[in-house]
Amino acid sequence: MTAHFPLGDDLPGRRARELGMDRPISRRDFLDGVATAVTCAAVPAPSPPARTLPRARPPAESQESRHPASAQGLRGDTPDAVAVPHALRDGRFWRHAGTPEPTGERYDLVVVGAGISGVTAAYTWTRRHPGARVLVLDNHDDIGGQARRNEFHPAGRRGPLVAHGGSGALYAPRAWSPEGRELLAELGVVPGRQHDTGLYPGLGMHEAVFCDRETFGRDRLVVLRPGRATAEWAAELPIAERARQDLVMLFDHAPDWFPGLPDDHKKRLLAGLTYQGFLRDVCRVHPDAVRFCQTMPSATWAYGADALGALDAWALSGPFAYPGFAGLGLAAEPSPYNSPRVAERRASGQADVYCFPEGNQALVRMMVGRMVPGFAADPSMEHITTTAFDHAALDRAGNRVRVRLSSPVVLVRNDGPPGTATGATVGYFDGARVRTVRAGGVVMACWHSVIPYVVDDLPAAQKEAMRRAVRMPVVHATAQLRDWRAWRDAGVHRVRFTGAYWAGAELAAPVSLGAYRCPATPGEPITAHLVHTPATPGTAPGDAAVAGRRALAGTPYGALEFGVREQLARLLGPWGFDPARDVEGLTVNRWGHGFSPAYARPWDAFHPGGPAPAETARRRFGRIAIAGSDAVPGADADAAVSAACRAVRDLEAPS
Template sequence: MSDQPRRNGPSDEELGMDRKISRRDFFDGASAAAAAGIAAVALSGCGAPGERTWSASPRTPVPAEPGTDYPPGMEGLRGNTQQALSIPHTIRDGRLGSVVNTSAVSDTGEHYDLVVVGAGISGLAAAYFYRKKNPGAKVLILDNHDEFGGHARRNEFHAEGRDQVLIGYGGTQAIDTPSIYSDTAMGLLKELGIEVDKFEEFFDQEFYNRWDLADEGDTVFFRAEEFGRDHLAVRAEGASVREWLKDAPVSPEALDEIVMLYDEPQDWLPGLSDGEKKERLARLTYAGYLRDVVGVGDEVLAYVETLTSDEWAVPASTWGALDAWGEGYPGFDGLGLDDSRASPLNSFSMRRFWDFEDPYIHHFPDGNASIARLLVHALIPGSVPGEEKLDMESVVLAEFDYSKLDTDDSDVRLRLQAPCTDLRHDGSPSSAERVFATYHRDGGLHRVTADHVVMAAWHVMGKYLMKELPSSQRNAMQDASKQPLLYANVVVRNWRPWVELGMRHIRLTGGDWAVAQLDYPVSMGGYEHPQNPDEPIVIQMIGAPSAGVQSLKQGAITGRHRTLKRDFASFERSIRHTLNRTLGDGGFDAKRDIEAITVNRWGHGYAREYTSLWDSFWPDGPTPAERARKRLGRIVIANSDAAPNAYTDIAIDEAHRAVEELGEA
């Protein structure tokens, strides 16, 4: 494997930054024409009129007509684009009046039984549950993005040499551990035509063995920035930890310490009971435990820093030691802890998943975007022309017509690029008969009325949208700071380098990216995952920008600010440089091999976990989420922030709870 000494980075020309690839441009997802003359708040994130784009059809590229770009096919910088965040940020900063005349609100004359704010899975599920209870109800769904689904985002690509579209996921990966889903959440999936057992057939479970690709967790890229020189360590089958890392750029002492953590752990908390050990771990970060209790040096701390990043979106210097024990990270086996059940001090996710070991195979080619698409079609049947019924297979290649999402003749209307700016009752919340919902679109403010509202957007925005809330509830909403995430999809002309190097998943020890991996081998509904290493494929790269050695909340804020300031060019450069370094010994050349890049930048990503390390109220409560989700008159609160827990089933359960509250006196 490569042992390149640290040196100045390659030039943009060497990386292929001058090579035209299938991408939009460097204007954060906005068209070049729009960037030249249209106010940022009105931008759609679409390509320039007439720019060549790709339809959702599995075969045929078509030139884009003005205003007809297909959001899943947009490349470049996606996710929380500047356009999607511009109005929410002006509201947060108290600057909305400097962007638009807030006194000139246009009354549309529209009245709905329900307005839903937020078109993520929770908001879409809320609309579904409401319509199920109230057939024929008129519903309007508002969202600030140019795409529905929230973090459940679909990315499509047309790769040279492949007739069929390549599909990637730009956020929520999978139906994680369906055996733990509530009857409500699983019932919704079944009603949408999703049978989770079928993934045993759709997910090619022999794919990795067929190509002799090392298991996840068995490949680490030591970066020169942390270790002095680059080194890719791929663990051969049956190799010990010492054999695996014998050529790694660490001192003999550090190697001994790493081997000790994996293979020779001791009881580093002697004389303490099981409960006392867990209480001690609950007050330490994982890195702090290794440094202050185990006594490892800085090299080992650098080695483990990103070990938690993929799963929890935060580094080891922030993530709690007790949850690191529960997750099975190295360094705890010698403590002799009772693992028959989770500790009450473990995080909520750790506790709820404790006894469940579902295989990680319940994955659509576009992640859980297919769930969002099925919900939209169930709510707006005309969204897929000619398709009266979709199921888990037919939805994969279904071509949605976004012009049909908001039409006068539909009982349910989904209004994208329409960020809500204000929610308030027509009178006292305790007695009002309707709610005013104001949103921004086309440079102005517009208002509709509704019998009820489900606020399913980020709770951090609830503080600004619902000024009728008591101050304690507004402050509780402000606590719901999400963890930032980066999900980049990189289309490469082949995946031969991965086969040559014998790996499928790489953990990096630092930088923008914690993980680079081959897309999951799922074929279903006519969609075929690449089968031959000489075919194009999607490489997914995951980054967790949260800053280390800070609380979960503060680290998220720091990481979000850094991430949202960056443009697409900086991410592209980082991706090209990273892949050249990690895959170079397999014959990879970014300049030659990269065909397309989409970076899904989620400044507001995972709902953060409550942990005993950072939250004094955990686990006994009450929690900020309990206060934040309290009903206000005709407005109820959904979103996974209301738990808070960053999983699809929780988003569905919170939507159901919110809708049920509307039926209460």
């Protein structure tokens, strides 16, 4: 899907002004246009509306804006963050980099990547080796990787509004690995009690589906109130009458599509289908019903029903989600053919758990606060959201643990043959030249697709396995809103779109923690979260990710902002929402390499018997161990944690 946003008229400039594109937003960072074109020269130019949008002049930098979480505009995988990895990939970097210069620094451990996995590796190492010297390097300007914190400072509120910019919740923590549960216990994290699940329903606000004109030719909001009969809400959908009847059948009285077959045989048949294929070829429902279900998995999986396996859809089915399986009479136990993530969630009976307003970056800050003196005044769970942070402390000379940001790693090599090496050399680009440090061991906790360009002498089979770790691109937009009266009047707090650019929009999860209080009345400022999944429909997830990432790279920030405003206006305009007045801030976190998808049928024929590519990719190579969620693989925080703990054990084991 391209970044073309329907304007509804022939005057994009006037439409942009109506949406408030010409009005200043505090601390807006217009990192688009030229910068994007430099790193993506081969990508076609954006659509004309995106080029003609007026732009506000960025305000003077304030003390507050120098903190990464407070910066707005384009964040995440910005051109600055990915320029060096792309240059390595394209074979351009070393033609201009010059000879690496040693810094003279020596560490017991160097970690490549300051996301959840990298920081967990550093934290685990320091717990097992007190007094060790550790350096963590990352190409981004903030810690956490995709676990990103966004802050907004609306007038009249005491303290900032805090939101997440990627990894927002703990995925079924009861199903976490022993290492993951041990880490949560060590940090004092008690999942669940912070989330006020009754706030929005108590105000008459529920989940909804927005049948958009991109899919059905016109816009229609349909509220899915609990207990509402399927036939009642289906009658409001702008779809063919037969499609309405088919949806009622799928939700309320689906038959046994495979009569007479045993349970394991039925599950094997589902394992060979996508959910879209199940609806189309087995249930034979009207195409409108298939289109209605297409984006059901998008916000969680970063792809649609055309890529989600039917067996996983069955395991996740429930009210208003993945209908059509009730008549099969399947045993509740997950199948070996289910993806591991889905099987664990079904076995635990637990959904996502919101613990922190900033999402899972809180875990990273809690660990870094315990390792780096002066970074966090109070790294406890209760105070991590509101405590004072000093980012200047991250790389302070004299600290045993240092975190060096905006420092993309460009080389890692064993000091001698891998079988006998006792140390390694790590090189990073500091913006002007390549600097090297020495390490007793290295944990690679970055994207696996980058490692073959950094660890040049890896075995060919290991490099090939790493290149097969294709991540799903995803974009998270967080808008600061003046209030949320329009949401209350519309009766919604979370909305799925059936085919518009942004696949979902929801108000911030009502999480209060320590001194932080979530907005509790509709007249207060709040944040709204939107998600876009660029994967191109109709192909295997890996191919869809590559095509979607290419389209995303050519989409400037102005087009993304326009889309947020335009889509919120379509959703909430009938209830008085005015984006020119009500959108007071915006941060767009672009993750070209976002979710690390778990192995799943029907795409991964080796699953569950193996061997899996990750088994080869994560092999220790001399004094270099492999972490990152790609090493599991999995898109949740527990995958990152368990991969980090495995890498630490690998380095500690004899050669």
